[in-house]
Amino acid sequence: MRNTFQLLLASVLGGMFTLGCYFLIFPQKEMLDDNNGLSSNKNVDVIPAVYSNLPRAEAAEETDFTVIAESSVNAVVHVKNVSIAPTNPLMEFFYGSSAQGGQMIVGTGSGVIISPDGYIITNNHVINGAKKVEVTLNNKKTYDAEIVGVDKTTDIALLKINAGELPSLGFGDSDNLKVGEWVLAVGNPYNLTSTVTAGIVSAKARDIRMNGNNSQIESFIQTDAAVNPGNSGGALVNVRGELIGINTAISSQTGSYVGYSFAVPSNIAKKVIEDILEFGNVQRAYLGINYDELDSEKAEKYGVSTSQGVIITRVADKGAASEAGLKDNDVIVKMDNVKINKFADLQGFLGSKRPGDKVKVTVLRDNQNKQVDLVLKNQFGKESFGANDFSKSLIGDLKPLSSKNAQKFDLDYGMEITSLNNKTLYSKYGIENGDMILAIEDQKIQSEEEVEELLRYYQSKEYINVLILKQNGTYGYVRLRE
Structure with missing residues (x-):
């Protein structure tokens, strides 16, 4: 026991001697003081921070949406579409709306006041087929709206109400929009008026093949701001309170928001509206x-x-x-x-x-x-380039439906083939002169220009589906360029 105690004492004394020598021989480093940061000696080794010259991004918690939201909700309206729906949509597609009669239905969406004198921009699919359009402002006042013009290609429509001086939103430059930028979606989902949601721009120039709404120009702004049925036609607003998009579609298997929504860029929407007002149609x-x-x-x-x-x-x-x-x-x-x-x-x-x-x-x-x-x-x-270039080469010469065929098949759309140039259509499908084209990729056609535009739009596809009505009354799909 005594030997053990002597050994322990020798070890302690040896350690104290070694520590003392260390402080005498090596320079000392100051430690952080718990209360005051660095102590009085400033000779401290540090790792330098690296700073870049990138512009400072606004943190989410520092962005105040309240002023923008207040001005935006007063410029966004509730749009009600009163229309007649066929009792059998399939019969209506083939035989026309008068074959089965219909029932009155009401659809709803949103719109954006873009001028104090009552011009309102919305989606074409919000007011498509309307017998009557009603607009309700954020103050609950309701007005009948006139449809000034529509453009199916971009899914944009222009309405007008007479309601005196109104709050409005100005167009921003959607080309300058950046991925990651904060945006607000303002609209009336599920008839819940004046709803504001926030998100960021997830992507630009998205093509989602939104054929159901007859949209052929597809270069959408994608955002993760929550958009649901009823938001269509509403505003996508940046943090400066500028209108930079018209909310148009969602990508969902359920029909409700799951993280992706899409808006027509403001530069496209603005140009469409200006063309409608100046020319009565859209200049391509x-x-x-x-x-x-x-x-x-x-x-x-x-x-x-x-x-x-x-x-x-x-x-x-x-x-x-x-x-x-x-x-x-x-x-x-x-x-x-x-x-x-x-x-x-x-x-x-x-x-x-x-x-x-x-x-x-x-x-x-x-x-x-x-x-x-x-x-x-x-x-x-x-x-400029030889109009109807594609339709002539892929199909042949066309003309509008004759009054005889329109009455016989109860149709108000379609084109007749007057001279079949694509001989494969005859040898493979039995298509002949006098047969009728009703739709391309399930989009009804009413002019040779629409046929040309759709064929050009789908030119990169392996084949293009075309709905044909033969003179004997039978229907069928053919595939161009298969």
Whole structure:
């Protein structure tokens, strides 16, 4: 026991001696003081912080939506659509609305007041087929609305009410919208008036193939702000209180919000409204090209060095692209200052332009960027590229339904084939002159221009579904380009 105690004492004394020598030989470092931070000696080793010059982003908790929400809800209205619905939609599609009669139904949606004198923008599908449209303001006052004009291609409609001076929202520039930017969705979901939800911009230039609403120009803003049935036609607003989109669709298996909602960009909506007011219809700008959207596989196929952009596969004679000197195999990578990574980017840009507008086009040619000035032309001008180019080659010559066939089959839509150019339609499906085209990809057609527009829109598909009514009264689908 005594030996153990002596050994322990020697160890303690040895440790104290060693520690004392350490403090005498090596310089001391000051420690953090629990109460006052650093002690009086400032000779402290630290790890330097690295700061970037990136602009400071607003944190969610620092963003005040209250003022924006208050002004927005007063400019967003409840839209009621009173229409007649067929008792059998399938019979109506084939035989017309008078075959089975119908019943009155009421649909609801939202709209945005865009001028103090009562012009209201909404979705076409909100007021489609309406016998009467009613608008209820945030103050609960209700007015009958006039339908000034509609555009099925962008799913935009313009209404007008006479209600004196009204609160309104101004258009923002949707091209300047950034992914990750805060936005508010304002509308009337499930008849719950003046509902505001917040989210961020999840993506831009989304193509969701929203065929059910006859939307053919698809370059949507995607957001995670909650949007439900009834929000259609309502406002998507940025943190400056500007209207940067018209809420239009959700992507859901249930029909309700599950995290994705889509809005027509304000630049497209604004251009459509201006055209309706100035011309009575929408002026389409056209490049005069056939195209393909690139990915890594197609980049290898076409022998180009980029997997992003829109490649020109054919330049139409006398079109805007031809006159600007664009060539087959050029890859469009930018229009003005808008990057073109996919066709939806190009479609969205052109959707905000009209014939006669001058734009700068940047293309990749022989692995070198080349910029050209281009003047956009009318989409269906015969002088610009040969109108109805696709419909003639893929089908043949067409004319509107004769009064005899319209009465016989109780139809108010469709086109008759007067000269069949696509002989495969005869050999494979038995299609003949006099047979009628009713729909392309389940979208009813009423003019040769609509046939042309739909065929061009779906040109990148492997095949295009066309609903045919034969002269003997039988219906069937054919596949173009299969």
